[in-house]
Amino acid sequence: MSEFRTVQSWVLQRLGHQCRSPELFVSALTHRSFGGKHNERLEFLGDVVLSFVVSEWLYRTFPEADEGLLTRYRAHLVNGETLADLAVQVGLGDRLNLGGGELKSGGFRRRSILADALEALFGALYLDGGVEAAKRCIEPLLQSRVQALPSLVALKDSKTRLQERLQGVGLPLPVYTVEAVSGEPHEQVFRVRCEIAAQGLVTQGIGPSRRRAEQLAAEEALGRLA
């Protein structure tokens, strides 16, 4: 019981949520290395809760942004690096139940465990208090990052920059060709070739979508032209 009370007060203090089912939060704060009920199922749920809350928020906050920009905004907000930073910010490391082996791990491994546990906490918040509880916790955490997003518009994508660069010197546009697609339908990997004939330049990009592979090939081409 006292473990529940400790967690309850930690969740109230750090996430601003009065929890009804503290056992959910104990699980969320338990890495599988600790034994017992761990946080992986909650992480599965929390990952998509976070993505959902952030997507709706971006949709409403940036009514003029097209789907491509919204997707880039979301990827900028919801990634392992940001999550690990937020986990550190809420002091999650001090509350995490970790097995002996993992206690010693540092650096990347530790940051990834923290990021996963934060997602699990979002899952617990959702189950305990619905979408509203998740929003009330997630939005303040990401507020300053969302406000800083519009300055990213300046960061044009690589294909656009490559195109503008070539047009600027009167050259024809690069030609993108999908060379190979592998993997199952829902998790395909695309290999795309980018050819700038006038410069005799050919680059390749590999990514989880054709668009992404093209961007990587264009990025590579930009670097080679530099």
Add this chain to the structure above:
Amino acid sequence: MSEFRTVQSWVLQRLGHQCRSPELFVSALTHRSFGGKHNERLEFLGDVVLSFVVSEWLYRTFPEADEGLLTRYRAHLVNGETLADLAVQVGLGDRLNLGGGELKSGGFRRRSILADALEALFGALYLDGGVEAAKRCIEPLLQSRVQALPSLVALKDSKTRLQERLQGVGLPLPVYTVEAVSGEPHEQVFRVRCEIAAQGLVTQGIGPSRRRAEQLAAEEALGRLA
């Protein structure tokens, strides 16, 4: 006005939802080739609404399933193929506003447009009636597929099958090594090597996560051992 009324009655009949803001559904049913307000922003939102609804449903329906199985279940339910099938099932093709060029397209291209429009409809449902409205539409559509999922448990993942295969003949486990990681932090591509020394067999997998790349390398190894 009459366009709104037609859409309203179509949404009620096909998706079982009494819509308050028919203009949302007109956008959802409008491909960018048609001009005017198209469905890409709604697709951005609907994609994550669908993923959220399905994830929670799976989380509650399969309390014994671990995160890996839940992820496989979700990937099985939420992919372009299934969405295109569902779009055909609700008769979405007849209501879609398509530009002249796209009207003629068939096959894969058309199926992808249908799948995207169905996601956009889920986005519209959510904005119009909240998570509950999205659930009321999505769950009946996927009900039979969710019920059929447990039989998929038999489909063990490739790494597990490869391991069991090797153990079955008294061989040591394969060794997986990450050979290369490329791409930005949130969209990395992993190249993993799978080595079965006793058989002098080396395969490679490329995927959007280490786990996925390992699975693909294991799958390849299973094929080569066959």
